[in-house]
Amino acid sequence: MNWDDLKELIEQGDLEVLAGALREIGPADSRALAKPLMDFERSMRQEDFYTAQQYPAMLAVAGAAVLPMSTLVPWLSRNSLDRPMRPDHNRVLRPYGAPAFDHVLALLRRRDVPWLPQLAEKLAQRLRPRGRISSHYWQLITAIAGDALPDSDGFVYHWPEMIGRDATTIVDEILGDRRFLTLIPRLFEVDGVARRLASSWVQDSWPSALAELAAAGEVDRLVLLDGLLVRLQRGGKQADVVALIALHEKLSPDLDELAPRGGDYAALVPDSHSTVAGMAQRELQRLDEANRLEVDVLLDVSRAMFFRPEKKLVRAQLSWLDKAIRRGRADALAVLGGAFGHESADIQERALKLVLKHADELDADVREELAEAAAALPQDLRARAAEVFGASEAAPEPTPVPVAASRPEMPPPIASVDELVTVFAQHAHEGDPSERERILAAMVEFAFTDRAALCRAFAPLQAQSPWYAPGLPDWGQQRNWIGSPSEGGEFTAVLRAATGECQGDVTSPIPCVDEIPGEADWEELVTRGVDYGSVSLRRLHEIALGLAYAPRPFLMSTPTDASGLIAPEALAERLERAAEQGFEPWEHDLVVAMLRLPRDAAIADRVRGLGAAGAQVARWIDEGGLGRPEIRRAVVPVKKYDWRGMHFEDHTRVTVTFPDSADPVRKSFDSTATGRYSAVLREQNAAPDLVPAHRDLSAAHQVAAFADGARGSATVLGRLVDAYGPIGEGMTTVLAYALGAREPADRAGVVDALITLTARDGLRGAEVADAVVELVARDEVVLGRVVQAVRDATRAGLVEFGWEVVAVLIEGLLPADGARPRTALADLLALGVELVEQVRPGGPLPGLAAAAARGGPSRFAKEARRLHQALSAT
């Protein structure tokens, strides 16, 4: 056969015929064909995907017949051993015929070369222990390997997915090819395999199969036991250990097997997954009960266990120690002090009870050690401990002093075009409002003074990023899928307009809608469905239009404070300069400037005479600015979008109602009038930096962003904290939702907020707690999370505040007579006990006495009694 013949057969695409022809060739032909075949493959790899995909199976078969070993290793990894592909009538690639695997194997065997095991070894080396591979590739390795299978990580890693799904098949396959027996220990050594042992369809198949093989004496049980222990010591998540624990259960090692491995089990206690630690604990306890565990190991395991958070494990450890002590291991009493420092009061109490039970057996050293450890106990338990150990000198816990964060400072205005480019590159994608405002102010100013320099400076950036191309975007040309107007898009448009052409001067007004290309489309998009043309979006849009058609030397609305506030004098001075230079500010620019004035701005008389703009500002101040809308927490129907489409659900939100909402600006913030309760991004309005003097109004509009776990809310919360104005139901509802934050990062954010608000604005715990009670009662906030957040806050030093919250929560959430107590209520009561010790409030809590009188062994009843006693004692 010559190359042309072979090429024709390859192109023909019939594996059967190709393999038949290749069976006939001799070694001399092979050598001659190798080179052109490799060249052909190389040229095919250069082809487009569609063409290239039609050859691999053919090439694998041809290569198997003619290529030397060194070339075959990458060749077979690269080309397919599966069914060949060809286009169907729709020109979609489909597999056809039989897989190339059988032909490749037959041809390799027919060549009668000594290097097939070596080839198997090299192919196995190329497998990486990750992802998925073709099963034929793996089968080829097993088929051509010699007496021993390769044991590379990749080969072992892919084994579980190549073998049968249920235990019987696995056993049969392993016994059918006994070479696999030697691979079994490697299952525990290769990273990531343990996880795959459990992920086959039949959960238990691998553990059962291995146990069966061990029972039949095919595998040494001790090899399995050691293997799994070593693997467990390397750690892992639930999915990594589940199969190993199942295997351990099936092996159920006897005491003789456990005894020499006590140290291995002990090593699993400190930081393994809880199921593993539990398993180790059970086995060690079995050993101990048979008196075959060294006491040192028992002590070490106990110390390590007391550092674990799982109450169940620690409780089990305590009862194990109890039994051990009763059996005469009095040394064990010494380690109980470790449990005094545990987080759960329940555990602390059990440990103390255990110590008190065996108080007679304590020798002087241990007694002293325990007395010292008792300092970590809560007060009521410490008093009980003191009766036995004598009064221990509890080191007074230094209460941290909560320090309010300082307000961020407004960075200075951007001084040069080059600085503007750097700041823009750094902050264009971030949402930091202060930086955005600096950029906007500089953009307007430099576009007015030296537009050419601005264009030059931004040219490199624009070359890199075509979406910054100069010129105002034309919404008439936008396809619908490009999306709706957004603040980010309008911000980009400002840069585009600032570096584009300018057609007007300071006196020109912004042209009307019909005169600007695409402006009508923009208007339509922005008002379609729900009118989300919020003031800030319209302002950004207006700046872009203004830069193109009606330039102004500066903005009215640039804040002078990082919160977004504008100092009234600064605005007055800007208006005076505008009057001097003879221009009227842009419409929304002026509106935003007015919204950003502090509540007590007293510049009405100073600006009244400064043209239409001055008169407008004076009127706004005279009429009381945004005024005092009514801000109330209420359960309202909220729009939800899911598989049912748009529908309404009842949720707690905060409504804003203006007594008179004739003014369009006020109306846009009136959620009763607009029906906007949800803060779906496009409907969001009243960002804290837009109405910095009206924090509660802003908060009322942000509530939806905090509902349902308050994920990612820390930044907005921080801005609300930095805003000004009295705190009302808007802010307390936001805080109540935020206290139920799911993520630790968000919880940290709410603790920061509470610290700063109590220090700066005298926030009262009771107000926040009222909101929490309502939300918990409606199941909109998870009580357990609130307790955790309040505990974090008290640890940070907000003790008084924390007690106020806890007292109101207990009063509001105690169950009615006979009703089931709410989940996590016991934790709340335990936190109360902790706080009473530090705050020493006077007087009982309504309803607590009844709860304490309930009796019974439940944790709720126990904690209620403790709290009741603690309160009575003060």
Place this chain on the structure above:
Amino acid sequence: MSDAAHSLTYRRPSVLDGGRLGLETAGGTALAGPAGNPRFFTGFLTDAAPAAGGLQAIARVARSRYPELTGRPAFRDPVVTCNGDRLRFESFSRCCGVYARLDVLSGGLDGQVHDRGTTNVDINEPLRRMLARVGGRDPLHLSVGPDDLTATTLDGSVVEKKVPLPQRWLRGFAEVQVITAGFEPRAELSAAEAARLLRSLPSRSSGALWAVPAGRSLRLTGSPAPGAVCVASPDRLESLVPLLRFARALRVHGPQVRAGSHPVASAWELDLPGMRLVLALSPGLNRGFSGEGAVLDALASDDSETDAELIGALLAFEPRVEVDLLAERSGLPQPRVGDALTQLGTAGRVGYDLAEAAYFHRELPYDATGAEAMNPRLRNARALVEAGAVHIDGDTATVVVGDHAHRVRDGGCTCRWWAEFGGTRGKCKHALAVDVARNGARG
């Protein structure tokens, strides 16, 4: 960039048998110069269980790759340094984001020091398992280096290990010393508080968290503030957990931060009986120490290279490098000695001990000198200068890269690197190129 392969030759595997821990050494440096299998110490570890736990933590960091453990299992054996009165075991994770060092101090050692120097020690799976079994309070016999009595097994059976040695790994290992040298102590926690803190840290967090001292512990906070420590991907501290039961205190170190800081590195030092375990974490899961660019300025200037050579020759594996003493002996002013030490740090020739707030001498048993000079950012910057891409125009400069240009001003640049990190990971290649060009223009 091709990764050099590194091969280690041990006379036999390290073993722990019958209370005798024999750690085998590979080729390294001793007082007298390069040594085949140097012998540093024989004697006892007075606190066996914490020492065994500490060594396990070192081994664990060496084989870790955060976020997950897949891929080639090749890891590099820990590095041991004998500084006379103490032994230091160092390792660096495969992801280049976690550095660990166990300092066994004179209080934890009882025995004889044979030599000073640095080399690799063999840590193998059977040894790890035996270490995990160590419990109780009996002292553990330790020998670091081949024991003379049994060193005569001349049957040629040696242990050879060959591992790839990526340049970024080497650079990170060396650079972490320079980065931690700028740290200050931030908080000290009791073991119980430390356990509580480590448990409260989220195992998976998307961004960096911050913690500020509050009472006896640290509390998480939403944004950086002066005195805060960055906690980036705290699951990387897992190696500390098994040791908490032996610990007396956990000390946390970090660089200075201010409101609005980007994530930074942090160091966590566990105070154990007779020893200390330090873990240093990079500022993020996807940020190794190698890319932090802390030393690029020093390297771009090339001034301190000769000083470094001089100072390097004066070091003799001291446990503490005294800057004033070196200044006296070298005749260089103290700031220049400091710069030279930074340079030596990047070449892997000194490490930094946070607890002592001092450098210590050790020679990484890898050829790290070339690695730092091969820093990709610096190399790219020099290439830009050579290609004539830098046009200096007074205070600002334009750097032309391909079809676009960046403007560099006061070290700030309009490129994406700058936009993303704002200079917290060192200068971008454009700013470096401008520096290099300016230096060239000056002389």
